[in-house]
Every structure is written in C-alpha cells, then in structure tokens.
Amino acid sequence: MTSTTLDPSTVDSPTTAELDARNISAWFGGHKVLDRVSLRMPAGQVTALIGPSGCGKSTFLRILNRMHELVPGAELAGEVLLDGEDLYDPSRRITDARRHVGMVFQKPNPFPAMSIYDNVLAGLKLTAVRASRRTKDDLVEECLRKAGLWHEVQTRLRSPGGALSGGQQQRLCIARSLAVRPRVLLMDEPCSALDPTSTRRIEETIGELSTEVTIVIVTHNMQQAQRVSQHCAFFLAEQGTPGVIVEHGLTSAMFDTPQDRRTADYVHGRFG
Numbered sequence: 443m444t445s446t447t448l449d450p451s452t453v454d455s456p457t458t459a460e461l462d463a464r465n466i467s468a469w470f471g472g473h474k475v476l477d478r479v480s481l482r483m484p485a486g487q488v489t490a491l492i493g494p495s496g497c498g499k500s501t502f503l504r505i506l507n508r509m510h511e512l513v514p515g516a517e518l519a520g521e522v523l524l525d526g527e528d529l530y531d532p533s534r535r536i537t538d539a540r541r542h543v544g545m546v547f548q549k550p551n552p553f554p555a556m557s558i559y560d561n562v563l564a565g566l567k568l569t570a571v572r573a574s575r576r577t578k579d580d581l582v583e584e585c586l587r588k589a590g591l592w593h594e595v596q597t598r599l600r601s602p603g604g605a606l607s608g609g610q611q612q613r614l615c616i617a618r619s620l621a622v623r624p625r626v627l628l629m630d631e632p633c634s635a636l637d638p639t640s641t642r643r644i645e646e647t648i649g650e651l652s653t654e655v656t657i658v659i660v661t662h663n664m665q666q667a668q669r670v671s672q673h674c675a676f677f678l679a680e681q682g683t684p685g686v687i688v689e690h691g692l693t694s695a696m697f698d699t700p701q702d703r704r705t706a707d708y709v710h711g712r713f714g
C-alpha cells in the first residue's frame with residue numbers, strides 16, 4: 443500500500459456531500475428486510491431515520507457506508523450515490539467509501555488502552571496517511587474541538603480513552619471519525635447508552651458539525667429527531683413484510699402535518 447503525506451496547507455477542508463440512496467433492497471440469508479427504499483439526504487444537513495424496532499433503519503444505514511456487505515449471507519440491490527458518484531463502483535475501494543462516509547455506533551467504542559491522542563488518529567492508519575508531529579497535534583486539537591471535547595481533555599491527551607465517561611467516549615469516537623475528514627457521518631442511536639446530560643452534549647455537537655459534514659442519524663427518541671434534524675424518514679415493516687419508507691420530508695412537516703396516518707400514529711407515540 444502506498445502512503446501519502448498529510449500537509450495541512452494542502453488538505454482540503456471537508457466538503458459536505460449529498461447522499462442519494464436509490465431503490466435499496468436488502469436481504470439476510472435470503473430473507474428480505476428492505477424493499478426498494480429511496481432517500482436523498484441533503485448535503486450539510488441532518489437527516490433522521492425513525493421507525494419501530496426491526497424495520498431496517500440500521501441495515502439501511504450500514505448500506506450507506508458499505509458495512510452491510512461484511513455480514514455473511516447479506517445481499518443488497520440498488521444504488522448509493524455520493525454527490526452523484528456510485529459508492530459501490532467496482533473500481534472504488536471499500537476503505538475509500540468508509541473514509542468518505544464515517545460511522546458512530548450505539549455503544550461508544552474507543553480503543554480503551556490507547557491514549558485519547560492516539561484514539562483520535564487511529565483512523566489515519568487505515569487510510570495510509572503519514573503526518574508530521576505538528577500536523578498530528580493540530581489535527582487532534584481540531585477534531586476534539588469539533589467534537590466538543592477539547593476543553594475537558596486538553597491536559598490529559600496521553601490518558602487512556604477508556605478512562606473517560608461514556609458521553610466523553612462517544613465524543614472521542616466522533617473526533618476519531620472526523621480525523622479522516624469524512625463528507626458524511628452516520629450515527630446509529632449515538633445517545634442510547636448515555637445519560638440526559640451527555641445526550642444533550644452530543645446533540646449540541648451534531649448541531650455544530652452539520653454545517654461541515656452531512657449527518658444521518660438513527661434515533662428512537664422523537665424529541666431528539668425534532669431537536670437535531672431538518673429532514674426525517676419514517677421506516678416501517680408491517681406484518682412480516684420488508685421495511686419501506688412510508689413518508690419522508692422536512693422534520694417539522696413530518697411531526698406537525700404528517701400525510702400518512704401511520705406516520706402520525708408513530709410520531710405521536712401511539713405505537714412502536
């Protein structure tokens with residue numbers, strides 16, 4: 443693998459990108475779990491994916507950064523376009539797709555014994571980027587600031603990532619995702635393991651980040667979807683049928699004037 447040198451003067455700032463999923467169907471071992479789902483996720487904005495358990499939200503999210511294909515027996519059909527370019531183009535490396543479309547998981551997963559500093563830089567090894575000490579220092583500070591963690595950890599960057607609180611660990615994971623300068627950040631229930639204060643902090647971070655990275659978030663928390671997102675898609679899998687998008691649009695419209703009765707019932711807590 444060839445490596446490139448990271449020079450801060452030549453590194454582009456991350457540019458947000460639109461994600462366009464077209465006719466996505468997905469299967470696990472022949473069992474269809476998503477049926478021709480299409481959704482445009484606008485650049486520089488937050489799109490929330492909502493819906494009852496098991497309707498395929500996480501599967502859809504994993505398809506957006508090519509993690510679905512790593513599951514044995516998993517298959518998919520359809521297209522994912524990142525600013526018009528096919529994420530599944532055979533000539534595109536899977537690591538390249540993941541660099542552009544990062545992911546933050548439900549449970550914070552920093553490398554516990556690795557320092558906070560090295561945790562932030564961990565993704566750079568995968569992209570084979572070499573950098574000077576100064577450049578690394580600057581990048582670590584930049585990413586920790588963007589993740590809203592710098593003030594809490596700046597005096598203990600050499601402490602292990604595992605020594606942080608759950609909410610801090612999740613912000614460390616966000617900083618780690620940002621270090622490879624993704625254009626899209628996927629978040630799969632990023633606050634479900636966190637207390638209300640940490641949840642608020644992550645929500646603030648999402649708001650601050652969304653101007654420079656497109657965000658797609660799965661959440662079961664309807665208030666959270668309303669607080670953080672501008673766009674929303676409601677997924678549903680009825681009576682053993684594969685998941686579909688019942689309705690999508692501006693979050694304000696989805697909550698105030700839903701067009702489908704099932705959307706209204708779900709966002710008002712009448713099922714799910």
Ligand SMILES: Nc1ncnc2c1ncn2[C@@H]1O[C@H](COP(=O)(O)OP(=O)(O)OP(=O)(O)O)[C@@H](O)[C@H]1O
Nearest residue numbers: 470471475493494495496497498499500501502513
């Ligand atoms: N690795 C897997 N192997 C087999 N089936 C799977 C796998 N992952 C998910 N499924 C099935 O795919 C369907 C969609 O699951 P998925 O996790 O995408 O739903 P979800 O809407 O994200 O659910 P939740 O809100 O509970 O996380 C479910 O029926 C689930 O059982």
